[in-house]
Amino acid sequence: MKRVVVGLSGGVDSSVAAFLLKKQGYEVIGLFMKNWHDDSVTISDECPWLDDSNDAMLVAEKLGIPFQTVDLSAQYKERIVDYMFNEYEKGRTPNPDVLCNREIKFDVFMDIALELGADFVATGHYCRKGTIEKNGKQIHQLLAGVDANKDQSYFLCQLSQAQLAKALFPIGELTKPEVREIAKSQNLVTAEKKDSQGLCFIGKVRLPEFLQQQLKPKEGVIVEVDSAFSKYNTEHPVFQVKQAELEYLSNKIQYSLNDGKVVGQHQGAHYFTKGQRKGLAVGGTKEPLFVIETDVEENVIYTGQGKNHPGLYRKALFVTNSELHWLREDLALANGQTMNVVARIRYRQPLEKAVLHKVDSGLYVEFENKQSAITEGQFVAWYTGDELLGSGVIS
CATH class of the missing domain: 3.40.50.620 (HUPs)
Known part of the structure; x- marks a missing residue:
C-alpha cells in the first residue's frame, strides 16, 4: 500500500x-x-x-x-x-x-x-x-x-x-x-x-x-498618455538580424513626464501593475484608464484610456537564462534554435501561438498577435498541445 x-x-x-x-x-x-x-x-x-x-x-x-x-x-x-x-x-x-x-x-x-x-x-x-x-x-x-x-x-x-x-x-x-x-x-x-x-x-x-507593511506610501503623479503619442506610430525598422528585431519588439517604451498630462495623484508606483484599472481614482475620462507603465525610480504611473490603448500592447518578451526553466529538460533549446509553441502570460489567458528563440543571454518569446500588459515579474509558460514544457519570469 x-x-x-x-x-x-x-x-x-x-x-x-x-x-x-x-x-x-x-x-x-x-x-x-x-x-x-x-x-x-x-x-x-x-x-x-x-x-x-x-x-x-x-x-x-x-x-x-x-x-x-x-x-x-x-x-x-x-x-x-x-x-x-x-x-x-x-x-x-x-x-x-x-x-x-x-x-x-x-x-x-x-x-x-x-x-x-x-x-x-x-x-x-x-x-x-x-x-x-x-x-x-x-x-x-x-x-x-x-x-x-x-x-x-x-x-x-x-x-x-x-x-x-x-x-x-x-x-x-x-x-x-x-x-x-x-x-x-x-x-x-x-x-x-x-x-x-x-x-x-x-x-x-x-x-x-x-x-x-514594508513599502512606505510615497505620493506621486498619474500621467495620461494619448493613444496618438508619436512613439506608437513609428515605422517598424527593417532588421538584418532576427535577434535585433526581437530585442526591438520586446523593449518597452521609456516614458517621461512630458509625454502626457498629469491627471491625478497616487500613493506609490510600486502598488500598481501594468493593465490595472482599479484603484486609480481618476474620473472624467471617456473610457476607463489603464496602467500602461510604472516607473518606481521616479514614482510615476503612466496610464492610457481604454483596454485597446496601444501602450498596453507588445509582440515579444524576454526571459534571462537565470530565470528560464524547462520542465521537459530533454526538450530545452540550444542557442540559435527555435520552437513553435502556444503560450500564456497569465493564468486563465487563452493560449496564444508563439515562437521561442534561444539566444546566448536567454530566450525570446515572439507572439503571433500582440499581447496586452506583458508584465515584468510574471511568468510566461509554453505548451505543445496540452503539455506544459517550460516557463520563465518575464524580464
Whole structure:
C-alpha cells in the first residue's frame, strides 16, 4: 500500500482528492499548511485559516484518515512574502501562487511528507501527470486539466522532474461540477464551499495594506498618455538580424513626464501593475484608464484610456537564462534554435501561438498577435498541445 500525503487546504478540491486516493487503495494522510500569522492584513471574515483548518480536519475525520497541521509560516515569509516585497519594490509584479507551489507545497511540504514515509504528495490541482519512456529513461509530463475552465497547470509551471515524479493530481480528469457532486455524495463539509481567491494558503489579503507593511506610501503623479503619442506610430525598422528585431519588439517604451498630462495623484508606483484599472481614482475620462507603465525610480504611473490603448500592447518578451526553466529538460533549446509553441502570460489567458528563440543571454518569446500588459515579474509558460514544457519570469 503506497502512502500519500495530501495537502488538505479546507477546500472542496483537496477534500475530493483525498477521498479518491483512499478509494484507489492508497494509505492517505491529510496535512494542513499554516502559512500566515498576521491577521491584520487579511480580510478576516473572508478566509481565515482557522476555518479552513477546521474544515480540513472535519474532512479527514469523515474519511477516516490521520490529520495534522504543519506551521510553515517562517518558510513562507522568507521564500514568498520577502520575495514579493522585493519584487514590488523593483517595480515588478510577482506571482505568489506559482512560487508557493515551487517553494512551499512541492519543496518544504514535500520534504515533510517524505519524512512521514510518503511515496507521493497529492494536491487538489486541476491538472494531470503523464509519464513516457525516452532513451530508456522515465520522463514525467505536466498536462492541462480536463476542465479547460479550471486548468491550473500554469500555477505548476516551475516544477522540476524530481518534484513531478513524487506528485499526484487526483482530480485532473474531472470537471469542477463533478468534483462538487462527489463531495456532496460523500457528505463532505466542503461540498458547497466557495473557492478561495486569496494568496496561496493565506486567504484573501488586501494587497495594498499588505505591501504597505514594508513599502512606505510615497505620493506621486498619474500621467495620461494619448493613444496618438508619436512613439506608437513609428515605422517598424527593417532588421538584418532576427535577434535585433526581437530585442526591438520586446523593449518597452521609456516614458517621461512630458509625454502626457498629469491627471491625478497616487500613493506609490510600486502598488500598481501594468493593465490595472482599479484603484486609480481618476474620473472624467471617456473610457476607463489603464496602467500602461510604472516607473518606481521616479514614482510615476503612466496610464492610457481604454483596454485597446496601444501602450498596453507588445509582440515579444524576454526571459534571462537565470530565470528560464524547462520542465521537459530533454526538450530545452540550444542557442540559435527555435520552437513553435502556444503560450500564456497569465493564468486563465487563452493560449496564444508563439515562437521561442534561444539566444546566448536567454530566450525570446515572439507572439503571433500582440499581447496586452506583458508584465515584468510574471511568468510566461509554453505548451505543445496540452503539455506544459517550460516557463520563465518575464524580464
